[in-house]
Amino acid sequence: MQDNACVAKKKPLIVLTGPTAVGKTALSVKLAKALDAEIISADSMQVYKGMDIGSAKIRKEEMDGIRHHLIDILDPKEEFNVVLFQKLAKEAIADITGRGKIPILAGGTGFYIQAVLYDIDFTQTQEDTSYREALELLASQKGAQYLHDMLRKVDPASAEAIHANNVKRVIRALEFYKQTKQKISDHNQEQKENESAYDSCYFVLTDDREKMYERIDRRVDLMLEDGLVEEVRRLQSEGCSRELVSMQGLGYKEILAWLDGEHDLERAVYLIKRDTRHFAKRQLTWFKREKDVIWVDRREFKDENAVLQFMIDTWRNKRK
Numbered sequence: 001m002q003d004n005a006c007v008a009k010k011k012p013l014i015v016l017t018g019p020t021a022v023g024k025t026a027l028s029v030k031l032a033k034a035l036d037a038e039i040i041s042a043d044s045m046q047v048y049k050g051m052d053i054g055s056a057k058i059r060k061e062e063m064d065g066i067r068h069h070l071i072d073i074l075d076p077k078e079e080f081n082v083v084l085f086q087k088l089a090k091e092a093i094a095d096i097t098g099r100g101k102i103p104i105l106a107g108g109t110g111f112y113i114q115a116v117l118y119d120i121d122f123t124q125t126q127e128d129t130s131y132r133e134a135l136e137l138l139a140s141q142k143g144a145q146y147l148h149d150m151l152r153k154v155d156p157a158s159a160e161a162i163h164a165n166n167v168k169r170v171i172r173a174l175e176f177y178k179q180t181k182q183k184i185s186d187h188n189q190e191q192k193e194n195e196s197a198y199d200s201c202y203f204v205l206t207d208d209r210e211k212m213y214e215r216i217d218r219r220v221d222l223m224l225e226d227g228l229v230e231e232v233r234r235l236q237s238e239g240c241s242r243e244l245v246s247m248q249g250l251g252y253k254e255i256l257a258w259l260d261g262e263h264d265l266e267r268a269v270y271l272i273k274r275d276t277r278h279f280a281k282r283q284l285t286w287f288k289r290e291k292d293v294i295w296v297d298r299r300e301f302k303d304e305n306a307v308l309q310f311m312i313d314t315w316r317n318k319r320k
Helices: 002-009 024-035 082-098 110-117 130-142 144-154 156-161 167-180 184-192 209-226 228-237 252-259 265-289 304-319
Strands: 012-017 037-041 102-106 199-206 293-297
Touching: 012 024, 012 110, 012 304, 024 037, 024 102, 024 304, 037 082, 082 102, 082 110, 102 110, 110 199, 110 265, 130 144, 130 167, 144 156, 144 167, 156 184, 167 184, 199 304, 209 228, 209 265, 228 252, 252 265, 293 304
Parallel strands: 012 102, 012 199, 037 102, 199 293
Antiparallel strands: none
């Protein structure tokens, strides 16, 4: 009886995720309208103001009256990370459920979702920043790849999961290992074994891989038509350089490299498409390792309404 009482006290939470360009945004709005819910963006780029095109940020008219959280809340020069995301998402969940609505965590950043769903503890490291500062200096002197090679020696799993260009996450993993003598990948795996902190349904939307790759290519072409180059030029003129966390996003770093004369625009577009396809593949690999996932394969449904109805029925049956 006690276990049931504990379960009953958990706040409701729907997770809707999947690889990039699979159609999460439109489906999340339809689901929110059907269930009187609000959406929390689980996207590491859409938090930034003025970064609309390259992040494929939802437009006001696409929201269809549904309130969205964690979009346009930071300046591109501010740092955003999983710890801050977890804090803000938990606050949003408390706010939404406090008003009697259901929160939908929607987006493709798997580690962010995991951090909220399993309430991962990030408090083990100490406040001493001297090692972090030494690593930052090393990165500036010897480059990002040098630090990534250091990480691969002590924590190959983290090196596999973290891109070499994501210097801040590489430093965080090295710092964690130095301070705790534990691999951050092992720590995160242990935390992942926690039960969900919420009464949740964890939907992962997927589709035929070639279809997704075609949609990625079309999306990149549309971004260029909509003014991606002009958006990146404006951000650069406002002082946004490639060292910023915000400028590490797909679409931004490649165009910045072109603006800096490292390659031509054709090469930049090729790299955006190629790296976005690789990113989608990594996302799928991530979600396949997750537990309690409800896979929603578009190929198994006749249309979007059938997909939506399956999700609604699954959620309502769980809550009975």
